[in-house]
Amino acid sequence: MTLAASDLRKSYGQTRAVDGVSVVLRPGMVHAIVGENGAGKSTTLRMLAGAEPPDSGVMTLDEASYAPPSVVGAAALGVSLVYQEITINRSLTVAENIFIDRLRQFAGPLGFIDRRRMEAAARAILERIGAQIPVSADTGRLNLGELKCIEIARALSTNPKILLLDESTAYLDHREVQAVLRVISELKGQGMTVAFVSHHLDEVLAVADELTILKDGQYVGTYRTTEIEPNEIHRRMVGRELARSIYPPRPPGDPSKPVVFEACEVAVGRELGGVSLNVRAGEILGLAGLKGAGAEALFAAICGDLPLRGGSMTLAGSLYAPSSPTSAWGQGVAYLPGDRHNEGLIADFSILDNLVMARPPHHGPFFDRAAATAIAGDLIVQIGIKTQSVDSSCRSLSGGNLQKVVIGKCLAVQPRLLLLNNPTRGVDIGARTEIYRIVRQKAAQGLAVILSSEDMPELIGMSDRLLVLRQGQITHRIETAADATEHDIIGHMA
Amino acid sequence: METNVTSIATKTPNATGEPGVNASRFEVVKRGFPLAMLVLLIVTFSIASPRFLTFSNFLIVLQQGTVLLVAALGMTFVIMAGSIDLSVGSIVALAALATALTADSLGAAAIIPAIAVGAAAGLVNGVLLAKGKVPSFIATMGAMVVYRGIVLLFTRGAPVSIEDEQFLNVYTNRTLGIPHSVIIGLVLMVVAYGIINRTVFGREVRAIGGGERVAILTGIQVARVKIYMYVLLGALCGIAGLLQGARAMAATAQLGEGLELDVIAAVVVGGTPLTGGVGSVVGTMLGVLIITLLSNGMNMAGVDPYLQNIVKGTVLVCAVFVTIDRRKIGIIK
Numbered sequence: 096m097t098l099a100a101s102d103l104r105k106s107y108g109q110t111r112a113v114d115g116v117s118v119v120l121r122p123g124m125v126h127a128i129v130g131e132n133g134a135g136k137s138t139t140l141r142m143l144a145g146a147e148p149p150d151s152g153v154m155t156l157d158e159a160s161y162a163p164p165s166v167v168g169a170a171a172l173g174v175s176l177v178y179q180e181i182t183i184n185r186s187l188t189v190a191e192n193i194f195i196d197r198l199r200q201f202a203g204p205l206g207f208i209d210r211r212r213m214e215a216a217a218r219a220i221l222e223r224i225g226a227q228i229p230v231s232a233d234t235g236r237l238n239l240g241e242l243k244c245i246e247i248a249r250a251l252s253t254n255p256k257i258l259l260l261d262e263s264t265a266y267l268d269h270r271e272v273q274a275v276l277r278v279i280s281e282l283k284g285q286g287m288t289v290a291f292v293s294h295h296l297d298e299v300l301a302v303a304d305e306l307t308i309l310k311d312g313q314y315v316g317t318y319r320t321t322e323i324e325p326n327e328i329h330r331r332m333v334g335r336e337l338a339r340s341i342y343p344p345r346p347p348g349d350p351s352k353p354v355v356f357e358a359c360e361v362a363v364g365r366e367l368g369g370v371s372l373n374v375r376a377g378e379i380l381g382l383a384g385l386k387g388a389g390a391e392a393l394f395a396a397i398c399g400d401l402p403l404r405g406g407s408m409t410l411a412g413s414l415y416a417p418s419s420p421t422s423a424w425g426q427g428v429a430y431l432p433g434d435r436h437n438e439g440l441i442a443d444f445s446i447l448d449n450l451v452m453a454r455p456p457h458h459g460p461f462f463d464r465a466a467a468t469a470i471a472g473d474l475i476v477q478i479g480i481k482t483q484s485v486d487s488s489c490r491s492l493s494g495g496n497l498q499k500v501v502i503g504k505c506l507a508v509q510p511r512l513l514l515l516n517n518p519t520r521g522v523d524i525g526a527r528t529e530i531y532r533i534v535r536q537k538a539a540q541g542l543a544v545i546l547s548s549e550d551m552p553e554l555i556g557m558s559d560r561l562l563v564l565r566q567g568q569i570t571h572r573i574e575t576a577a578d579a580t581e582h583d584i585i586g587h588m589a
Numbered sequence: 590m591e592t593n594v595t596s597i598a599t600k601t602p603n604a605t606g607e608p609g610v611n612a613s614r615f616e617v618v619k620r621g622f623p624l625a626m627l628v629l630l631i632v633t634f635s636i637a638s639p640r641f642l643t644f645s646n647f648l649i650v651l652q653q654g655t656v657l658l659v660a661a662l663g664m665t666f667v668i669m670a671g672s673i674d675l676s677v678g679s680i681v682a683l684a685a686l687a688t689a690l691t692a693d694s695l696g697a698a699a700i701i702p703a704i705a706v707g708a709a710a711g712l713v714n715g716v717l718l719a720k721g722k723v724p725s726f727i728a729t730m731g732a733m734v735v736y737r738g739i740v741l742l743f744t745r746g747a748p749v750s751i752e753d754e755q756f757l758n759v760y761t762n763r764t765l766g767i768p769h770s771v772i773i774g775l776v777l778m779v780v781a782y783g784i785i786n787r788t789v790f791g792r793e794v795r796a797i798g799g800g801e802r803v804a805i806l807t808g809i810q811v812a813r814v815k816i817y818m819y820v821l822l823g824a825l826c827g828i829a830g831l832l833q834g835a836r837a838m839a840a841t842a843q844l845g846e847g848l849e850l851d852v853i854a855a856v857v858v859g860g861t862p863l864t865g866g867v868g869s870v871v872g873t874m875l876g877v878l879i880i881t882l883l884s885n886g887m888n889m890a891g892v893d894p895y896l897q898n899i900v901k902g903t904v905l906v907c908a909v910f911v912t913i914d915r916r917k918i919g920i921i922k
Contacts, residue, residue: 421810432806437802441804444866448792452796460788461789462789
């Protein structure tokens with residue numbers, strides 16, 4: 096089966112997620128869709144899979160018009176999607192997870208599920224993709240790569256001709272990535288058409304026959320993997336000029352500046368086991384590491400959300416032991432969480448409500464609306480939040496603008512230490528540039544920043560110094576982040 | 590770079606992807622629904638009963654509604670924060686008992702024990718939720734039974750009468766034809782409006798309902814705010830208990846039974862969703878009027894008392910059906 100799409104477009108509010116993308120998936124080929132964060136890869140894939148209708152554009156399946164109403168509709172036509180998020184229910188068995196939406200087909204005459212028949216069917220699929228996962232395994236104990244394989248098995252259980260694989264949002268470690276890649280090559284050997292989304296070039300070159308490059312929602316080109324050099328792919332994905340200009344210039348480091356925050360042998364929960372670091376005024380300290388390597392736990396401890404298991408912290412020279420986030424914010428520590436929607440801001444509230452949430456201006460018990468309006472108006476100008484009014488609901492804002500609101504909320508308390516957890520996740524390139532500018536500008540005014548990010552170019556581009564975390568320990572210290580390479584960092588991460 | 594707030598004249602995008610006109614028209618329907626319902630009830634009952642639309646009945650409705658209003662004002666905070674309190678009816682009974690036991694010696698000052706008992710009961714609920722992390726539905730369901738049990742234990746089922754002249758004069762007399770209880774209710778309404786709309790506390794309650802995790806990570810003292818809010822509800826229930834006791838001139842073991850359902854219904858019919866983050870004192874007042882008028886009007890119009898519960902329940906569900914914001918609550922359980 097050949098699935099072809101031409102000139103697909105899709106906007107969310109003002110954001111043009113996909114702007115004229117064409118792609119052809121040929122039978123038996125592995126097709127990679129590559130690009131940076133926000134390039135429109137996932138949206139393209141989701142449109143092909145029927146998860147989102149395109150605003151415009153034409154899709155055909157073997158020359159026939161193809162406009163699936165939903166993922167279920169697409170699956171019926173032989174196009175199956177593996178979602179970006181892990182959707183495994185950890186209280187069900189492997190087999191139940193694979194057939195979760197079709198358990199009925201294993202019902203016996205009395206309506207009970209014929210477990211043996213279901214497990215045999217699940218086993219057959221897992222064997223087909225060469226995954227060594229017992230069907231009766233406790234899903235709670237499997238690693239992310241194995242869960243991803245179960246997701247793939249679930250997509251295959253509808254017998255698709257074309258499999259669409261969205262990149263995992265959770266960081267798979269190298270072993271887990273290898274397992275997924277093995278599955279893809281296995282399927283390719285069986286004549287399956289596979290399209291997958293990735294921004295890791297190594298993965299792409301290892302299995303793909305063809306690749307389509309997207310940049311900022313636009314189509315750059317389609318190439319055979321044998322005909323294009325990795326450097327060339329990278330250049331077209333990023334655009335070299337852009338890569339240079341997106342990060343503001345770094346002022347030279349100044350070791351005479353005072354240390355704002357210092358952690359000494361800090362241990363938190365099971366995740367972080369004894370980490371020492373410091374950050375000076377005006378400095379941006381980058382933290383690299385896989386999910387669960389300890390950066391989140393460190394942030395949780397600094398912002399008062401989790402207690403220390405060991406070690407101590409100092410803030411501006413005196414002992415710092417926040418008992419709650421309230422105490423952390425009170426001492427000038429602002430935290431930008433990684434999950435914008437559930438932790439960063441309240442989308443149903445107005446921009447003003449969110450901006451002054453941490454430290455509402457007040458006279459006695461009464462909220463000072465005039466002062467709040469002034470503060471909010473000032474932040475909107477400073478950060479470049481695009482809105483008509485401070486009273487607009489945050490629901491009306493794009494992802495990038497929302498994140499600027501969260502940054503504004505942090506800056507509103509005039510912090511001395513700012514913790515940024517993946518500040519540009521799902522943020523378009525324009526808003527990114529402005530976020531980088533404002534963070535660097537505040538640093539130049541003496542703010543100390545700790546930045547944790549899954550985005551390597553961002554870490555390298557924004558940090559002054561870099562620490563690499565692995566399994567709760569610092570495995571590598573890079574004194575001049577400008578000289579670091581992605582390869583070097585990843586080597587110490589996994 | 591465009592930076593000036595006023596100069597940014599770009600259209601606000603509609604993030605939900607719904608056509609803007611329809612969405613806003615629907616919003617108007619939702620917002621105006623409680624008022625429209627109230628008007629509809631008044632018109633219907635005016636036609637059904639000639640005695641309905643009279644000043645004396647109007648005063649009766651206000652008096653009947655005051656106890657409900659005072660408790661519902663407190664409940665508005667709790668529901669706005671995404672919590673619930675099922676024990677309000679029992680707190681009202683407990684406070685009425687405290688009033689009855691002290692009115693003879695304290696006179697009008699019996700309001701102090703009433704408020705104190707109510708606030709203490711609310712404090713227990715708040716601590717159970719905020720510190721004990723017991724879900725408010727369960728914590729206050731247990732409290733409902735326990736508080737009622739305390740009243741039964743004390744009274745052994747017999748009413749405690751209130752005879753103190755001064756007490757009854759202060760809380761049941763009229764000034765310029767308006768019952769004092771109604772004046773108290775209106776003053777408390779203004780106070781509650783001020784707290785919700787003008788204080789930092791009101792904003793914090795709203796933030797907890799809008800996104801508790803966000804509120805915690807932004808440094809709001811969520812546990813403390815929750816406790817204060819339950820104490821506030823308890824104190825208001827204390828006043829409601831005093832007013833109810835004064836009206837009945839006695840505290841009984843059955844006083845306030847089932848009140849929690851009317852209180853929650855009034856808040857919800859008034860447009861404050863159980864999901865939290867939003868709350869309106871004016872809406873609650875409308876909800877109280879709707880619930881009270883519904884009972885009063887059905888009685889006036891001679892509706893079969895056995896049918897009345899069916900109507901009340903239906904009205905509640907219809908109101909939520911129309912006003913609930915389904916976009917905000919991804920999954921409705």
